[in-house]
Amino acid sequence: MRIVVATCQIDYAGRLTAHLPSAKRVLMLKADGSVLVHSDGGSYKPLNWMSPPCTVQEDLTVDGQMEWTVTSKTDDTLRIVITEVHHDSSHDLGIDPGLQKDGVEKHLQELLAEHPATLHDGLSLVRREYTTAIGPVDLMCRDSDGLHVAVEIKRRGEIDGVEQLTRYLELLNRDPLLTVKGPVRGIFAAQLIKPQARVLAEDRGITCALVDYNLLRGMDDPSERLF
Amino acid sequence: MRIVVATCQIDYAGRLTAHLPSAKRVLMLKADGSVLVHSDGGSYKPLNWMSPPCTVQEDLTVDGQMEWTVTSKTDDTLRIVITEVHHDSSHDLGIDPGLQKDGVEKHLQELLAEHPATLHDGLSLVRREYTTAIGPVDLMCRDSDGLHVAVEIKRRGEIDGVEQLTRYLELLNRDPLLTVKGPVRGIFAAQLIKPQARVLAEDRGITCALVDYNLLRGMDDPSERLF
DNA sequence: AGATGTATGTCGCCG
DNA sequence: CGGCGACGTACATCT
Structure with a gap:
C-alpha cells in the first residue's frame, strides 16, 4: 500500500467521463494495482478510483510534472497529474484475515x-x-x-x-x-x-x-x- | 485528514455486527469525523467504516493500548483497538472543488x-x-x-x-x-x-x-x- | 423528512 | 463467465 498526499488534477474516462480540478488530495495505491482518490469529506466512496485488475504507469510530463496513468482491462483510464507531493510512503500490510459478519x-x-x-x-x-x-x-x-x-x-x-x-x-x-x-x-x-x-x-x-x-x-x- | 497505519482489531455494531481480527491496516480519519478502515485489497470499499456525522473518542486501555471509539448519531459504534502504530500523519486538504461528471x-x-x-x-x-x-x-x-x-x-x-x-x-x-x-x-x-x-x-x-x-x-x- | 430512481455501484452465490 | 439479489448499499432529486 502506497499513500501519497498530493496536489493533483484528475481525468477519468470509462463508463462516464469525469474531471477533478487541481486540489490537494489523498491517493491510495493498493497492492493489487487499484487506485483510490480521497478528499477530506464525503463518505467512504472515493472521488475517483480504478478497480482492480489495473496497472499504474508513472511518467514525467515535459514540464516536469509527475503523471500517473491507470488503465483497466476494460479500457477505462484514470489520468492523475501531480503538481506537488506533500507526502509519500509505502507500507507492507500483508493479507487481511477478512471480515466476520453477523446479522444479515x-x-x-x-x-x-x-x-x-x-x-x-x-x-x-x-x-x-x-x-x-x-x-x-x-x-x-x-x-x-x-x-x-x-x-x-x-x-x-x-x-x-x-x-x-x-x-x-x-x-x-x-x-x-x-x-x-x-x-x-x-x-x-x-x-x-x-x-x-x-x-x-x-x-x-x-x-x-x-x-x-x-x-x-x-x-x-x-x-x-x-x- | 489523518492517516494511521496500525496493527489493530476492530468491532462494529450497527445494522449488523462485524469483527476484524488483528492485522496491519490503514485507518483514514476525515475532517468531518468519518473513519475508513482499508486493507491492501478489495476495491474502493473499506473493510469497515463510519459515515459522518460521527465522533471519534481516543482512549488508552488498562494495558496501554490505544483504543478509538467511533459513534454515530444512530448509535452505531466502531471500536478500534490499536496494538502498534506504524505510521501517523495529518494533512490539511482544504475543501475539494468537487467532481464534474459527464455522460450519465x-x-x-x-x-x-x-x-x-x-x-x-x-x-x-x-x-x-x-x-x-x-x-x-x-x-x-x-x-x-x-x-x-x-x-x-x-x-x-x-x-x-x-x-x-x-x-x-x-x-x-x-x-x-x-x-x-x-x-x-x-x-x-x-x-x-x-x-x-x-x-x-x-x-x-x-x-x-x-x-x-x-x-x-x-x-x-x-x-x-x-x- | 420520506419516497423514488440511479450508480464508474460492489459483493457474493449459483448455474 | 454471466445472471440475479442483497447491501451497514450511498446518493441525488423531488414531493
Whole structure:
C-alpha cells in the first residue's frame, strides 16, 4: 500500500467521463494495482478510483510534472497529474484475515429455519431455499393443519419483497402437490416492515411477522457462536 | 485528514455486527469525523467504516493500548483497538472543488431530446419526462406518420429497462388520445444493449437503438460545454 | 423528512 | 463467465 498526499488534477474516462480540478488530495495505491482518490469529506466512496485488475504507469510530463496513468482491462483510464507531493510512503500490510459478519439476511434465515414456530404457532420447516422456476423461496413450511406456508425473509420489509412473495405464491398455488390440503399461504417476515409494505401484504392475504433478532439469537445455541 | 497505519482489531455494531481480527491496516480519519478502515485489497470499499456525522473518542486501555471509539448519531459504534502504530500523519486538504461528471443518463436524455431523429428517421419530440401514473417516460415522440413513440433511455440497456418500457407502453396504449392514429411504439435507447435485453425487446416489438454518445456530443452546441 | 430512481455501484452465490 | 439479489448499499432529486 502506497499513500501519497498530493496536489493533483484528475481525468477519468470509462463508463462516464469525469474531471477533478487541481486540489490537494489523498491517493491510495493498493497492492493489487487499484487506485483510490480521497478528499477530506464525503463518505467512504472515493472521488475517483480504478478497480482492480489495473496497472499504474508513472511518467514525467515535459514540464516536469509527475503523471500517473491507470488503465483497466476494460479500457477505462484514470489520468492523475501531480503538481506537488506533500507526502509519500509505502507500507507492507500483508493479507487481511477478512471480515466476520453477523446479522444479515442469511443469518436471519438460518435462525428462522431453526425456529419457524416463532413466525406462527405450530409452523414447521419443510425446506430452506425451496427452489421454484422463478427463484428460491426462503422457507417452505407447513402449519399444524398440514397446509403449506411460504416465508419470505427480509431485514427491512418493503414493497418489492411483498411483490416477490406474491410471485412465488402465484406459482406455488398452481402446484397440485403443494395444494392438496388447501392453498399455500404466505408469511412476510422482517425485522422492520414499512407501512406501505404491510398494507399491500395484508391486502393480498399475506401475514406480516416482525422478527426479533436478539430474541432469536438468544434461543440459538450460544456455543455455536464466536461472539 | 489523518492517516494511521496500525496493527489493530476492530468491532462494529450497527445494522449488523462485524469483527476484524488483528492485522496491519490503514485507518483514514476525515475532517468531518468519518473513519475508513482499508486493507491492501478489495476495491474502493473499506473493510469497515463510519459515515459522518460521527465522533471519534481516543482512549488508552488498562494495558496501554490505544483504543478509538467511533459513534454515530444512530448509535452505531466502531471500536478500534490499536496494538502498534506504524505510521501517523495529518494533512490539511482544504475543501475539494468537487467532481464534474459527464455522460450519465440525464445527460444522454438531454442530448437525445435535442436530436430525436438520431434514434429513428423523422422522429420529433413531444415532451421530455412525459408523466404517467406509473412514472415518467423519458421521451415521448411522434414519427413522420404522426404515431406516438415512447423512448426509454439507459446508459446500459438491460432487461429491467425493457420491462420498464413495456409497462409504460401497456399503459400508454390504453390512452385513446395517444392511439388515435395507431398504437404507441417503443424505442429502447442505450449506449450498450445486452443481448438478453435486445432479445426481450425485439420479442415484444420494441425497437433497439444504440446511442453514439460522442457523436451526439459533437452535434451539440460546443459553446455550452465546459470541456 | 420520506419516497423514488440511479450508480464508474460492489459483493457474493449459483448455474 | 454471466445472471440475479442483497447491501451497514450511498446518493441525488423531488414531493
